[in-house]
Amino acid sequence: MVNQKIVDQIGKIRQEIITIPYHKGTEHHIGRLRARIACLEDQLLQERLRGGRGGGGGYAIPKSGDATVVLVGFPSVGKSTLLNILAKAQSKIGSYPFTTIGVVPGMMSYQGAKIQILDVPGLILGAAKGRGRGKEVLSVVRTADLIILLIDYKGFGQQETILKELEDAAIKVNKEKPAVIVNKKSKGGILIKNSQAMKDFSSRVAVGIAEELGLKNAEIFIKGKNITQEEFIDVLLDNRVYVPSITIIGKSDLLHPDEVEIIKRKLPQALLVSPRTGKGIDNLKKEIFKKLALIRIFLKPKNGKIGFNEPLIMKEGVNVAGVAEKIGRVLTNQKGARVWGKSVKYPGQLVGMNHILEEEDIVSF
Ligand SMILES: Nc1nc2c(ncn2[C@@H]2O[C@H](COP(=O)(O)OP(=O)(O)OP(=O)(O)O)[C@@H](O)[C@H]2O)c(=O)[nH]1
Ligand SMILES: [Mg+2]
Structure with missing residues (x-):
């Protein structure tokens, strides 16, 4: 069952927004109202996806494979x-x-x-x-x-x-997930960093929205460009996939x-x-x-043959450390690896753990 009380509340706030003219003096209040709507809609969604009739949390299918x-x-x-x-x-x-x-x-x-x-x-x-x-x-x-x-x-x-x-x-x-990073803190209120990258709202509005969504102390870094109010709310709600x-x-x-x-x-x-x-x-x-942005990485044991028959399947953008982790290498004394392929300038180049690998690269630890 849809929670009618919440639906009515949303309706009322929507009605209120329509009646307020949008300008510098009201944008803060409107921002807060929009955040309140997003929050209520989120509550409805949680109820629908989790609880409700029939109970249960959906099908439990274990993920497997790459x-x-x-x-x-x-x-x-x-x-x-x-x-x-x-x-x-x-x-x-x-x-x-x-x-x-x-x-x-x-x-x-x-x-x-x-x-x-x-x-x-x-x-x-x-x-x-x-x-x-x-x-x-x-x-x-x-x-x-x-x-x-x-x-x-x-x-x-x-x-x-x-x-x-x-x-x-x-x-x-x-x-794409909007590039906004939220670091929760224990004090200091809400701090917006790089606010010039926000498209259609000010720092003051952003703080209002954050407070409305339940954040008390946090540093919010706007990393992307032209982040809209809607995208900002999406990231803060933290339930979007x-x-x-x-x-x-x-x-x-x-x-x-x-x-x-x-x-x-x-x-x-x-x-x-x-x-x-x-x-x-x-x-x-x-x-x-x-x-799926998957790439294949081949491993070459020291003095051994390249494992062309058993590629490691990794996500695009993976670095040498990511590969080491996947194969269970102890990272503490691992400084880098030798790499053959598209990501390096010459065959067998020695690279560090942060080196980004490419499709069909060969890695030797
Ligand atoms: N001509 C033709 N018929 C197809 C094709 N693929 C599926 N069908 C037919 O379409 C009907 C439905 O196919 P299903 O694969 O059961 O469809 P579904 O989407 O899984 O259906 P639900 O599980 O009921 O949601 C069957 O009669 C299939 O034989 C196709 O490529 N060509
Ligand atoms: Mg079917």
């Missing part, structure tokens, strides 16, 4: 068929909606990486408000590293509906060439895939790997 991808789409668009071909799994397929009622995991192997793929029940309008299996599905989506948005070949509107549901569940799709996504049009074997043209115009980024015939699947696997 990354986790979740298949999201309306009922019957072909999610389970896609999982089965990507991950050689056996999720039940049906010509009727809601064939899948729990989470079905599969493991996709690609370029030495093990990527966990989760097939979940179809999302429907109102999922974030608890309709269908929405609550459970959205809590799984929140923990994924990548969302595959599967839409029907005739349902362009589906993408928008699903994105709205995800937004309502505080899932930011294909958005930022997940990349790929949109794909399934059942492409059923498309008429004219329809393919329309899709290419309307959704130029979307990939055309047919899980039934296998068309477009290889390309999709490649895109998944790319979008």
Whole structure:
């Protein structure tokens, strides 16, 4: 059940904001009101995702592999068929909606990486408000590293509906986390640093918002550029997740060439895939790997052979220390490593622990 009291409160504050003209003298008050709304909306979300009817905290699927991808789409668009071909799994397929009622995991192997793929029940309008299996599905989506948005070949509107549901569940799709760093302190009040990087509000407004959201003492460093009030609130609320996504049009074997043209115009980024015939699947696997920003690092034992058959799968931007940690090297006396590959100027170069590695680099400790 939606908590009507909170909904009414939000309505009242919205009404108040509309009646106040926005200028220097009122921006502080309006900032606080916006923060109050965000806070109340957050409470609603917590109630929807956690508690409510049915109890439980959603599906408990242990993460495994190098990354986790979740298949999201309306009922019957072909999610389970896609999982089965990507991950050689056996999720039940049906010509009727809601064939899948729990989470079905599969493991996709690609370029030495093990990527966990989760097939979940179809999302429907109102999922974030608890309709269908929405609550459970959205809590799984929140923990994924990548969302595959599967839409029907005739349902362009589906993408928008699903994105709205995800937004309502505080899932930011294909958005960077705003670069705002909050360091909580024990005294000193709220201090905003580098406030000139804020786009549409002043330090005073920022302090008001922070206080409204329950912060008492903190140093808030605006690291990014042109940070908006909304982004600032998002970071301070600290329950937003930022997940990349790929949109794909399934059942492409059923498309008429004219329809393919329309899709290419309307959704130029979307990939055309047919899980039934296998068309477009290889390309999709490649895109998944790319979008997850995974790279392969090969290890070379001293005086040994390079382990080309067993790449370490790491996140883009990883440094030598990250690799050492992954393989359980004791860091204390490790000063660096020798590296061959794109990230160095000459083969076998000696680098420090902070050296950033690139795809297919070879590392020797
Ligand atoms: N022609 C064609 N049919 C497909 C394709 N992929 C799936 N289907 C059919 O679409 C129907 C639904 O497929 P599912 O994989 O069960 O769909 P789902 O999205 O998992 O459905 P729910 O679990 O109910 O949400 C089945 O009859 C499939 O055989 C495809 O690429 N081409
Ligand atoms: Mg299914």
